[in-house]
Amino acid sequence: MDSNSVTVMYDEKRGEPRKGEVAKGGDCVSCNRCVQVCPTGIDIRNGIQMECIGCTACIDACDEIMVKVKKPKGLIRYKALTDKPVKWFRLRVVLYSAVLVFSILGLTISLLNRTPFRVEVLRARDVPYIIRIESGMNKVQNHFLIRLENDRKEDLKFLVSASQPELKLILPENPIVIKAQAKRDIPLFIEISQGQLKNQSVDLIIQAGEKQIQKTIQILEP
Numbered sequence: 001m002d003s004n005s006v007t008v009m010y011d012e013k014r015g016e017p018r019k020g021e022v023a024k025g026g027d028c029v030s031c032n033r034c035v036q037v038c039p040t041g042i043d044i045r046n047g048i049q050m051e052c053i054g055c056t057a058c059i060d061a062c063d064e065i066m067v068k069v070k071k072p073k074g075l076i077r078y079k080a081l082t083d084k085p086v087k088w089f090r091l092r093v094v095l096y097s098a099v100l101v102f103s104i105l106g107l108t109i110s111l112l113n114r115t116p117f118r119v120e121v122l123r124a125r126d127v128p129y130i131i132r133i134e135s136g137m138n139k140v141q142n143h144f145l146i147r148l149e150n151d152r153k154e155d156l157k158f159l160v161s162a163s164q165p166e167l168k169l170i171l172p173e174n175p176i177v178i179k180a181q182a183k184r185d186i187p188l189f190i191e192i193s194q195g196q197l198k199n200q201s202v203d204l205i206i207q208a209g210e211k212q213i214q215k216t217i218q219i220l221e222p
Contacts, residue, residue: 006086009048011077029069038057116150121145121146139191140219142189144189155177155179156180158176158177162190164202167202167219169188203216
């Protein structure tokens with residue numbers, strides 16, 4: 001706030017001294033209607049206050065009384081502290097306007113680039129891995145949970161694959177269909193022969209429509 005800030009304000013020069021306190025005074029008749037209608041219970045005649053929410057209920061109530069006592073409206077109105085013409089184009093206004101424009105621009109860009117789906121790969125809450133024997137070879141299985149969320153207005157297919165061809169992905173379905181505005185948790189087992197894994201960091205590739213994302217996970221083995 002400064003002297004040029006326009007806000008809901010009582011015109012003290014015109015209203016004071018209040019009638020009822022003196023025989024002859026300003027236009028304020030001490031009816032207290034402005035206080036009665038204020039949702040925060042303040043007296044706008046005491047000056048600018050932090051509790052004022054700018055609802056203008058006091059303006060409407062005061063204008064009704066001014067009409068009844070045959071006085072001009074606007075005893076409470078939008079005004080500035082200065083009696084001089086308000087300087088609309090000043091440094092503070094320019095800076096705040098620039099911040100507002102950049103904020104709106106940033107929000108617009110983020111909405112345009114927003115991905116209409118979400119993918120999370122979590123390790124399941126059980127043992128880190130299990131070993132099973134198949135054809136005399138030890139197979140290591142890691143258990144994960146894929147959380148898929150579709151924010152689109154139509155169904156979306158997710159196709160899951162791995163960056164390393166030696167990995168075997170075990171899913172209840174692949175591709176996975178997620179209905180519009182829905183989400184699902186899909187169990188995923190990644191299986192590999194013991195000792196065959198070259199790098200414990202593995203990229204899962206999730207294809208959703210025309211977009212593709214990668215999720216890096218850690219494969220554990222004895």
